[in-house]
Amino acid sequence: MNSRIIVATLCVIILGACGDKATQDSAVDYVFANARVYTLDETLPWAEAVAVKGNKIAYVGDTAGVEALVGEATQRRDLGGQLLLPGFIDSHVHPIAGGAYATALSLDTFGSVDDWVRAIADYAAEHEDDPVLFGYGFLATTFGPVGPTRQLIDAVVPDRPVLIMDEGFHAAWANTTALQALNITQDTPDPVPGFSYYKRDANGDATGYLLEGTAGMAMDALDVITTEVVVQGVGIVLDIMKAYGVTAAYDAGVIGYEEIAASVLQRTEDSGDLTVRLVGSY
Structure with a gap:
C-alpha cells in the first residue's frame, strides 16, 4: 500500500515538473492586450490581443486566450483600446x-541664401569633429547669374572643407578650404569645358561653383560618403x-x-x- 502511495506521489511530482517546463517553453516574450486589432483575416477580422515570441507573432485572439501564454518574463502592454495594425510593407x-545621405546636411531647397549659410554654420557647430562637412539641397538659380561662391561659406566655416550638392546633384558649392584640399588652382583644367567645369571669376580663380562631373569628382576626392x-x-x-x-x-x-x-x-x-x-x- 505504501509503495503505491510513493509511486503515485512521484508521478504527480514528475507530471507537475513537466507541466511547469511546458508552460515555461510556451511563454511568449510580449503581449499586447486590450486593443482593437485589425487582422486582415476574413475569418477573424478583429481581435483583442496579440502575442509575440522571438521574431514571430504567436497568437492573435481574445484577451482570455492570451493569458495562457504569459510567463514570468513576458512583457505586457495594455493598449487601452487603441488600434493595432499589421506592419506596413514598403x-x-x-x-x-538613401542612408548614404541620412547624416548629411539637408538644405531647404526653397530657402534663401542667408538661410542656407545659417544652416551650414549650425551644422558645423553640431558636427565639430567631422573633418569634412557635406550636404545637399540648394537651388542654384537663387544665387543669380554668379552662382554660389566660396566666400559665403568661408564666412562661417573657414577651417574645414565644406561641399554642398545642389538639389539635382548636377553641381556643388564649395568653400576655399575644400578647393585647396582638391588642389583646384588657376591651372586646373576643366574636364569638359562649358559642361563639366569650375566656374571662375575675372582673375581666373575658382568661385566655389562646381558643375556636372566636377561636383561628383569632388565628392569622391573628399571621401564624403x-x-x-x-x-x-x-x-x-x-x-x-x-x-x-x-x-x-x-x-x-x-x-x-x-x-x-x-x-x-x-x-x-x-x-x-x-x-x-x-x-x-x-
Whole structure:
C-alpha cells in the first residue's frame, strides 16, 4: 500500500515538473492586450490581443486566450483600446542609397541664401569633429547669374572643407578650404569645358561653383560618403521606417553602392539594427 502511495506521489511530482517546463517553453516574450486589432483575416477580422515570441507573432485572439501564454518574463502592454495594425510593407525604397545621405546636411531647397549659410554654420557647430562637412539641397538659380561662391561659406566655416550638392546633384558649392584640399588652382583644367567645369571669376580663380562631373569628382576626392557613413545612415532610415509602422520593404536598388551593400547589411544585422525585413534587388 505504501509503495503505491510513493509511486503515485512521484508521478504527480514528475507530471507537475513537466507541466511547469511546458508552460515555461510556451511563454511568449510580449503581449499586447486590450486593443482593437485589425487582422486582415476574413475569418477573424478583429481581435483583442496579440502575442509575440522571438521574431514571430504567436497568437492573435481574445484577451482570455492570451493569458495562457504569459510567463514570468513576458512583457505586457495594455493598449487601452487603441488600434493595432499589421506592419506596413514598403514596396519601393532605397535604405542603403538613401542612408548614404541620412547624416548629411539637408538644405531647404526653397530657402534663401542667408538661410542656407545659417544652416551650414549650425551644422558645423553640431558636427565639430567631422573633418569634412557635406550636404545637399540648394537651388542654384537663387544665387543669380554668379552662382554660389566660396566666400559665403568661408564666412562661417573657414577651417574645414565644406561641399554642398545642389538639389539635382548636377553641381556643388564649395568653400576655399575644400578647393585647396582638391588642389583646384588657376591651372586646373576643366574636364569638359562649358559642361563639366569650375566656374571662375575675372582673375581666373575658382568661385566655389562646381558643375556636372566636377561636383561628383569632388565628392569622391573628399571621401564624403564612407562605409561608416552608410552604415550609420541605414540605421537612421530603418528607425524612421519603423516609426511609421513599416516592418518589411523591398530595396529597389543600390546604384553606386553595390560593392559595400552586403557588408553594410551584415554590419547592420550584427549590431541589432536591422529591424525591418528586407528583400532587395542587389
